[in-house]
Amino acid sequence: MALVYQRTCGLLDVPFHYCPGCTHGIVHKLVAEVLCELGLLDGAIGVSSVGCTYNNYEYFACDMQQAAHGRAPAVATGIKRVLPDATVFTYQGDGDLAAIGTAEIVHAAARGERITTVFVNNAIYGMTSGQMAPTTLVGQVTTTSPYGRDAATQGFPINVSEMLATLRGAVYVERVSVTSVKGIRAAKKAIRKAFLVQRKGLGFSFVEVLSTCPTNWGLSPVESLKWVDTAMQEQYPLGVFKGADLEVEP
Amino acid sequence: MDRLPDRVLMKGNEAIAEAAIRAGCRHYFGYPITPQTEIAHYMAKRMKSVGGVFLQAESEVAAINMVYGAAGAGARVMTTSSSPGISLKQEGFSYIAGAELPCVVVNVARCGPGLGGILPAQGDYFQATKGGGHGDYRNAVLAPASVQELYQLTVEAFDLADRYRVLVLILADGTLGQMMEPVSHLEPKDATAAGKPWATVGTGGKRFHNTITSIYIDPERLEAHNLHLQAKYAKIARNEVRCESVGVEGAEVVVTAFGTTARIVRNVIRQAAEEGIKVGLIRPITLWPFPSEAVAAAAAHPSVKALLSVELNAGQMVEDVRLAVNGAKPVQFHGRMGGMLPTQREILERIRAIARPEGGT
Ligand SMILES: Cc1ncc(C[n+]2csc(CCOP(=O)(O)OP(=O)(O)O)c2C)c(N)n1
Ligand code: SF4
Ligand SMILES: [Mg+2]
Numbered sequence: 026m027a028l029v030y031q032r033t034c035g036l037l038d039v040p041f042h043y044c045p046g047c048t049h050g051i052v053h054k055l056v057a058e059v060l061c062e063l064g065l066l067d068g069a070i071g072v073s074s075v076g077c078t079y080n081n082y083e084y085f086a087c088d089m090q091q092a093a094h095g096r097a098p099a100v101a102t103g104i105k106r107v108l109p110d111a112t113v114f115t116y117q118g119d120g121d122l123a124a125i126g127t128a129e130i131v132h133a134a135a136r137g138e139r140i141t142t143v144f145v146n147n148a149i150y151g152m153t154s155g156q157m158a159p160t161t162l163v164g165q166v167t168t169t170s171p172y173g174r175d176a177a178t179q180g181f182p183i184n185v186s187e188m189l190a191t192l193r194g195a196v197y198v199e200r201v202s203v204t205s206v207k208g209i210r211a212a213k214k215a216i217r218k219a220f221l222v223q224r225k226g227l228g229f230s231f232v233e234v235l236s237t238c239p240t241n242w243g244l245s246p247v248e249s250l251k252w253v254d255t256a257m258q259e260q261y262p263l264g265v266f267k268g269a270d271l272e273v274e275p
Numbered sequence: 276m277d278r279l280p281d282r283v284l285m286k287g288n289e290a291i292a293e294a295a296i297r298a299g300c301r302h303y304f305g306y307p308i309t310p311q312t313e314i315a316h317y318m319a320k321r322m323k324s325v326g327g328v329f330l331q332a333e334s335e336v337a338a339i340n341m342v343y344g345a346a347g348a349g350a351r352v353m354t355t356s357s358s359p360g361i362s363l364k365q366e367g368f369s370y371i372a373g374a375e376l377p378c379v380v381v382n383v384a385r386c387g388p389g390l391g392g393i394l395p396a397q398g399d400y401f402q403a404t405k406g407g408g409h410g411d412y413r414n415a416v417l418a419p420a421s422v423q424e425l426y427q428l429t430v431e432a433f434d435l436a437d438r439y440r441v442l443v444l445i446l447a448d449g450t451l452g453q454m455m456e457p458v459s460h461l462e463p464k465d466a467t468a469a470g471k472p473w474a475t476v477g478t479g480g481k482r483f484h485n486t487i488t489s490i491y492i493d494p495e496r497l498e499a500h501n502l503h504l505q506a507k508y509a510k511i512a513r514n515e516v517r518c519e520s521v522g523v524e525g526a527e528v529v530v531t532a533f534g535t536t537a538r539i540v541r542n543v544i545r546q547a548a549e550e551g552i553k554v555g556l557i558r559p560i561t562l563w564p565f566p567s568e569a570v571a572a573a574a575a576h577p578s579v580k581a582l583l584s585v586e587l588n589a590g591q592m593v594e595d596v597r598l599a600v601n602g603a604k605p606v607q608f609h610g611r612m613g614g615m616l617p618t619q620r621e622i623l624e625r626i627r628a629i630a631r632p633e634g635g636t
Contacts, residue, residue, distance in 0.1 A: 037484075066478075066480075067477055067478050067479050067480035067481075068477040068479070069477065070348070070475045070476075070477060072344070073488075079490060080488075080490065080492070082486045082488060083486070085484070086478075086484055087477070087478060087484055088475035088476065088477055088478055088484050088485045088486070089475065089484060089485075089486045089487070090343075090344060090347045090374075090475055090486070090487040090488070091374070091486070091487065091488035091489065091490055092340065092343070092344075092370075093340065093343075093366055093367065093370050096336070096337070096340035096343075096367075099332070099336075099337040099338075099340035099341050099343075099344065100340050100341070100343050100344035100347075101344060102330070102337075102341050102344060103302070103304065103340065103341035103342060103343060103344025103345035103346070103347070103348065103352070104344040104345065104347065104348045104475070105344075106302060106328045106330060106341070106345060107302060107328075107344075107345045107348040107349065107350040107352075108348050108476060108477070111348075111476070111477050128333050128334060128336075128337065129333070129336075129337055129340070131333075132332075132333035132337065
């Protein structure tokens with residue numbers, strides 16, 4: 026019988042700990058598949074951040090470092106400067122990247138660090154049980170915006186991709202979602218391109234993935250996918266914000 | 276590598292930078308702050324000529340996390356700063372301790388609290404030796420007292436860091452950083468990622484993945500990890516204590532002082548001798564591990580009436596001196612703050628008061 030599907034070589038045979046309906050797992054799989062398909066896994070070093078994916082260093086089959094909250098881009102910078110030929114990536118949530126780690130991501134992008142950041146935006150602090158994130162939508166109910174995010178006192182969501190795209194060092198910036206087969210294919214293509222941009226040494230590459238958190242959104246998995254496609258996409262339109270015309274395929 | 280002449284006149288800050296390069300450090304991450312910025316200036320120039328990396332980070336927080344990444348990738352790596360910047364690095368210190376990453380950090384200390392001032396002080400002793408970051412951890416802390424020693428201890432700091440997989444902190448101050456003194460050069464050491472099988476350099480498809488982390492959610496594993504760290508610290512405490520002990524035998528007064536302060540005290544000892552008062556000096560070279568045994572032994576000498584800790588702070592190291600003396604003899608303290616240095620005269624007066632409490636000889 027022909028083998029039509031198998032676990033990617035980029036992931037170890039360890040069960041994920043994510044909630045049912047959480048799309049973090051899909052994003053892991055895409056990153057791992059791309060590293061394997063491009064033959065980059067053996068020379069890759071990933072950086073886990075602080076959030077629900079804090080221990081995904083136990084899942085990826087490549088060498089991994091775990092970074093303090095928000096500091097993954099600085100840690101990745103240190104690694105890449107020591108090992109310029111390695112493929113270095115960070116995997117960060119929206120609380121990690123867009124709040125406590127804003128300085129680190131902006132400056133890694135501005136320097137054009139030859140690293141790739143996979144930014145998983147679920148508009149909430151998942152791990153600490155659903156507090157407002159910098160990416161939380163106006164009106165969205167969270168444990169620290171129980172009446173809905175009030176723009177007058179709690180400000181507005183940050184569109185990280187649009188912001189980073191203004192920096193010259195960031196050469197490839199795309200926002201994708203993983204709510205449908207079509208979306209997942211597009212997301213994989215974007216992640217593949219981001220790693221190829223790094224391999225070509227063109228600069229900083231960034232893929233924002235809109236992701237679900239059914240547990241803290243208080244929605245079913247199916248409702249969560251719908252909420253990404255509607256409310257989230259309204260605030261965070263999908264698309265390539267930088268580097269659409271880069272030709273990187275080998 | 277190019278050879279420098281055997282003996283050259285160097286500024287303290289430059290000696291730190293050159294020593295690091297000679298020790299095989301090829302990665303430096305820093306953020307400007309007085310009075311240590313010359314280290315960054317030197318590194319910015321010099322790293323290029325030795326094929327290394329100088330990176331001006333966006334903050335001290337970023338710099339120490341770059342150190343984390345680079346150390347995890349097996350490199351000899353250093354960051355330097357001064358007090359306010361060292362405070363920002365404390366987060367990284369704790370993670371580096373937890374993840375057991377070897378690296379060297381220099382604090383060319385200034386006065387606090389807050390922005391304080393840019394003049395020399397030793398008010399960071401507690402922060403350096405007792406933590407600063409969260410959790411049960413230790414950094415090895417070295418306290419040089421001359422430019423030559425700055426140079427030498429910086430080289431040795433890299434070996435120490437690699438040997439124990441710890442952060443080695445060099446606690447200097449602005450006086451030492453700015454001072455020009457002759458330095459004899461040591462031979463450069465060989466230092467590569469070889470011998471760091473734990474480093475994340477890519478599996479090369481040849482081994483299971485390496486992971487560098489400080490998180491252990493399972494309490495049993497975390498306790499085991501902590502016990503492992505404590506055993507390592509105990510080993511450092513057994514093997515790496517260093518201090519300079521001068522004229523303690525037969526002394527009436529033993530002064531404890533480190534770094535710049537010890538230099539002042541040395542002159543006072545000469546003056547006291549002219550008055551017929553014999554004063555000994557214990558100068559800790561490792562602030563952690565603290566030379567408790569040497570201090571206790573000094574206190575045990577029958578001739579010693581009291582110990583006097585002289586520091587550029589409100590009384591920090593004196594607590595370790597008291598712990599070591601453990602009530603055997605009185606322990607006094609003399610300190611200045613805010614960038615003021617104690618005069619030889621004021622130290623001498625404290626010594627006289629101990630040695631000749633009735634006044635006169
Ligand atoms: C310095 C520090 N502050 C706060 C925390 C607590 N904390 C852990 S995860 C987290 C939020 C993570 O949210 P996000 O990055 O969005 O990841 P998600 O769990 O949603 O995937 C916070 C605040 C921490 N670990 N360290
Ligand atoms: S809390 Fe949210 S983000 Fe975290 S695993 Fe569960 S669903 Fe995913
Ligand atoms: Mg989140």
